[in-house]
Amino acid sequence: MLNIKSLGGNNMTIIKKLALVVVSLSLVAVSSVSSAKPFSPKKPIELIIPAGQGGGADEIARLVQGVIEKNDYASKPVIPINKKGGSGGEAMTYVKKKAGDEHTLIITLNNVLTTPVNQPELGIDFFNDFTPLARLITDTFLVWIATEGKNTAGINTFDEFIDLARGNGLVMGGTGSMSEDELLLGMMRGQFGFDAKYVPYDGGGAVAKGLVGGESDFTLNNPSEQMGFYQSGDSKALVMMTPERNPAFPEVPSSYELGYPDLEYYMMRAFMAPAGVDAEVVSYYTGLLHTVYWDDEFQTFNIDDGKLMSWLEGYGLKDFLAIEYAKHGEIIKNFN
Amino acid sequence: METFALLLQGMVTSFEPLNLGLLIFGCLIGLFVGAMPGLGSVNGVAILIPITFIVPPTAAIIFLAAVYYGAMYGGAISSVMLGIPGASTAVATVFDGRPLAVKGEAMTALTAAAVGSFVGGTVSVILFTLFAPPLAEVALRFNAPETFALMVMAFATFVGLGGDDIPKTIFSILIGLVLSTIGLDLITGKPRLIFFNIPGFLHGINFLVLAIGIYGIGEMLWTLEETKGRVQMSKLSVNMKEVGRAFSALKKTFMAMNIGSFLGFFVGILPAAGATPASLMSYGITKQLSRNSKEFGTGVPAGVVAPECANNSASTGSMLPMLTLGIPGSPTTAILLGGMILWGLTPGPLLFTQQPEFVWGLIGSLYIANFFTLVLNIALIPAFLMVLRIPFAILAPVIFVLCVTGGYAPTQSLHDVWLMLLFGFGGYMLRKLDYPVAPAVLSIVLGPLAEKAMRQSLILSDGSMGIFFDFGSKPIAAVIMYIAIVLLIMPAFGPIYRKIFKKA
Numbered sequence: 001m002l003n004i005k006s007l008g009g010n011n012m013t014i015i016k017k018l019a020l021v022v023v024s025l026s027l028v029a030v031s032s033v034s035s036a037k038p039f040s041p042k043k044p045i046e047l048i049i050p051a052g053q054g055g056g057a058d059e060i061a062r063l064v065q066g067v068i069e070k071n072d073y074a075s076k077p078v079i080p081i082n083k084k085g086g087s088g089g090e091a092m093t094y095v096k097k098k099a100g101d102e103h104t105l106i107i108t109l110n111n112v113l114t115t116p117v118n119q120p121e122l123g124i125d126f127f128n129d130f131t132p133l134a135r136l137i138t139d140t141f142l143v144w145i146a147t148e149g150k151n152t153a154g155i156n157t158f159d160e161f162i163d164l165a166r167g168n169g170l171v172m173g174g175t176g177s178m179s180e181d182e183l184l185l186g187m188m189r190g191q192f193g194f195d196a197k198y199v200p201y202d203g204g205g206a207v208a209k210g211l212v213g214g215e216s217d218f219t220l221n222n223p224s225e226q227m228g229f230y231q232s233g234d235s236k237a238l239v240m241m242t243p244e245r246n247p248a249f250p251e252v253p254s255s256y257e258l259g260y261p262d263l264e265y266y267m268m269r270a271f272m273a274p275a276g277v278d279a280e281v282v283s284y285y286t287g288l289l290h291t292v293y294w295d296d297e298f299q300t301f302n303i304d305d306g307k308l309m310s311w312l313e314g315y316g317l318k319d320f321l322a323i324e325y326a327k328h329g330e331i332i333k334n335f336n
Numbered sequence: 337m338e339t340f341a342l343l344l345q346g347m348v349t350s351f352e353p354l355n356l357g358l359l360i361f362g363c364l365i366g367l368f369v370g371a372m373p374g375l376g377s378v379n380g381v382a383i384l385i386p387i388t389f390i391v392p393p394t395a396a397i398i399f400l401a402a403v404y405y406g407a408m409y410g411g412a413i414s415s416v417m418l419g420i421p422g423a424s425t426a427v428a429t430v431f432d433g434r435p436l437a438v439k440g441e442a443m444t445a446l447t448a449a450a451v452g453s454f455v456g457g458t459v460s461v462i463l464f465t466l467f468a469p470p471l472a473e474v475a476l477r478f479n480a481p482e483t484f485a486l487m488v489m490a491f492a493t494f495v496g497l498g499g500d501d502i503p504k505t506i507f508s509i510l511i512g513l514v515l516s517t518i519g520l521d522l523i524t525g526k527p528r529l530i531f532f533n534i535p536g537f538l539h540g541i542n543f544l545v546l547a548i549g550i551y552g553i554g555e556m557l558w559t560l561e562e563t564k565g566r567v568q569m570s571k572l573s574v575n576m577k578e579v580g581r582a583f584s585a586l587k588k589t590f591m592a593m594n595i596g597s598f599l600g601f602f603v604g605i606l607p608a609a610g611a612t613p614a615s616l617m618s619y620g621i622t623k624q625l626s627r628n629s630k631e632f633g634t635g636v637p638a639g640v641v642a643p644e645c646a647n648n649s650a651s652t653g654s655m656l657p658m659l660t661l662g663i664p665g666s667p668t669t670a671i672l673l674g675g676m677i678l679w680g681l682t683p684g685p686l687l688f689t690q691q692p693e694f695v696w697g698l699i700g701s702l703y704i705a706n707f708f709t710l711v712l713n714i715a716l717i718p719a720f721l722m723v724l725r726i727p728f729a730i731l732a733p734v735i736f737v738l739c740v741t742g743g744y745a746p747t748q749s750l751h752d753v754w755l756m757l758l759f760g761f762g763g764y765m766l767r768k769l770d771y772p773v774a775p776a777v778l779s780i781v782l783g784p785l786a787e788k789a790m791r792q793s794l795i796l797s798d799g800s801m802g803i804f805f806d807f808g809s810k811p812i813a814a815v816i817m818y819i820a821i822v823l824l825i826m827p828a829f830g831p832i833y834r835k836i837f838k839k840a
Contacts, residue, residue, distance in 0.1 A: 058670075065385075066385070083539065089520055090538055093535060177524045197798075199795050200792070209663050210479060214476075214479075231685075
């Protein structure tokens with residue numbers, strides 16, 4: 001017994017010593033792993049844009065690229081690639097296929113919430129095929145008409161517009177079948193009892209041009225998509241679908257002011273990576289986006305452009321996405 | 337007069353040392369980017385955008401515009417010398433540029449390309465200078481029905497493109513159209529014709545994949561069979577006599593220059609079209625209207641001038657909606673537009689009044705860039721011609737490698753490389769069976785544009801085709817549509833016309 005005890009005591013000390021060595025070794029190992037091998041991109045980063053050139057998502061993507069390049073925030077260049085096909089379906093299929101790829105990002109429109117539901121044949125699982133990184137901006141929607149629109153001449157308020165739209169089949173230009181603006185049209189149809197003929201274009205820039213060119217009567221564009229024509233006086237906004245007025249459009253009333261609080265809708269500008277990327281990769285890109293977010297130029301540009309700065313990451317972002325996904329599922333169900 | 341003063345001011349701006357240096361540098365990079373298959377002006381400009389953040393916006397746009405421009409010239413080089421379109425904008429240049437080179441007249445082809453580009457670029461920048469604001473208005477009025485009418489006109493000219501065998505030509509057009517519908521439906525976003533559920537088909541058939549396959553690989557196979565790999569492509573010498581001959585050949589291309597310049601510019605200012613459709617349409621229409629239209633495709637200088645003139649003209653034209661409306665007229669201008677926004681400019685109707693120095697600096701630089709690229713190009717012709725002295729047995733593997741990288745580069749998917757090889761073999765077989773392949777290439781470019789415009793129009797008209805023929809509400813569309821119909825039936829009346837003409 002004694003022997004054993006003493007043996008045990010000896011063993012204990014040996015084990016303790018060993019444990020100490022192991023712990024300190026592993027500490028060294030851990031610290032060397034975390035200090036010597038944080039993720040950094042090894043080749044150019046592809047930034048996939050699920051929309052055409054000149055639209056809202058495209059603009060933000062290129063702004064983010066520019067801010068990163070200008071300030072050398074990343075060691076490798078960011079290359080924006082437009083994959084506009086099929087209301088974002090093409091882009092999402094691409095990113096899904098890139099699972100585990102550490103050099104691919106996608107900027108979102110809300111079509112990431114709708115296209116997987118509308119096109120089940122693509123086999124996209126919103127919750128498992130992407131890794132959300134951060135939301136930078138929420139974009140708002142306005143009802144736009146041309147200042148010299150042939151059918152909308154003399155319309156100055158949203159209520160006048162509703163009356164006109166109820167009586168006449170107006171034409172609405174939009175960014176693609178079942179995209180945000182068509183869903184919004186669906187919401188408005190339910191609330192105000194008017195319908196419109198929906199004509200899809202290539203991206204928000206073309207939608208804006210179609211309005212001023214007289215092909216459509218109204219659009220539900222983002223602020224930036226109509227900014228050039230708004231400043232030149234070729235188009236005007238009747239209502240902004242937010243609780244408050246926006247400083248970039250001081251004379252445009254909010255939907256709450258007009259007594260339509262249900263008419264509230266946002267477009268999220270978030271970034272996601274493909275599924276199956278490591279935590280270090282996620283924290284690298286989230287950090288990169290955070291740096292971009294607080295860049296002076298980025299802030300000024302977006303605020304001037306009428307956007308809402310709304311950083312969100314981690315669990316907050318996941319909850320937000322889950323809520324929005326459910327909300328859009330509901331809108332789509334009512335739409336069909 | 338005010339315009340003239342502003343333009344002079346703009347030219348002076350582009351002669352500032354920094355701007356001039358960047359301009360020449362940009363032209364050179366553009367030439368290279370354009371000449372490399374798979375790398376086009378889009379990639380070139382996208383890659384170079386970050387560099388522009390260290391210089392003032394005016395210098396930046398001058399640099400990038402020079403790259404854009406240089407690429408339009410450069411694309412012709414590999415089209416002529418290797419038979420591989422260097423960029424999508426230079427596909428039509430292969431049609432006659434390659435046969436000319438094979439005949440030993442590469443000098444003529446390259447000179448025609450350079451001079452054609454110069455003329456197209458200059459005419460369009462003059463049009464731009466004089467008529468920018470009213471033309472922006474035209475671009476605004478040009479909507480879906482008008483676009484569709486224009487596409488029908490383009491297709492009508494293709495029927496005459498394949499030579500005398502009209503059924504074979506129509507067959508070729510239809511193949512191109514079917515290939516162009518692969519991918520996701522443009523309006524509803526539903527997948528179409530996804531063969532064997534291969535995901536690569538979801539992004540559709542990239543036009544360059546087809547063009548590089550048919551022209552690069554197909555041509556390589558064909559030439560290998562013809563020459564058994566022994567003979568070198570052509571004998572040539574560079575001396576003053578050759579140069580003189582090359583320039584005198586241009587006398588006959590006056591009509592091609594006119595069509596290319598004006599049509600190119602016009603197509604260029606239409607949003608979403610750009611230089612590739614412009615060059616193809618210009619080729620088609622020039623051929624249709626030419627006296628010796630049968631010789632097109634066998635190596636006539638006009639067949640090189642028409643597309644080269646048009647692609648430069650269109651690239652200038654596509655800057656018009658970019659500057660005045662904030663809408664890109666081509667994929668490359670979409671990237672330039674992104675750059676302008678980042679430089680702190682708001683493209684749109686107010687840009688001309690708010691940023692005159694920027695706008696006129698750009699316009700002024702286009703005149704200068706045109707001139708320098710012409711000089712560079714002519715000066716470099718002897719260097720380009722060296723390629724032809726390489727025996728084809730050595731050249732063929734080089735072409736093959738360029739084709740594979742060119743097929744891979746635009747979408748970075750191996751799927752497209754396999755497709756390209758398949759098209760190469762298919763193109764070779766079609767050629768052996770004497771089917772024209774150019775119409776297939778043309779329709780894969782214009783097919784999606786036409787389909788989208790038609791479906792948008794029909795949504796607007798509740799399904800009535802009348803929207804394309806209504807002089808009251810859509811006069812532009814109707815006029816173009818009727819011209820298209822005339823162009824379509826013209827070849828049918830050709831023999832009758834000729835009989836009457838001969839008798840008289």
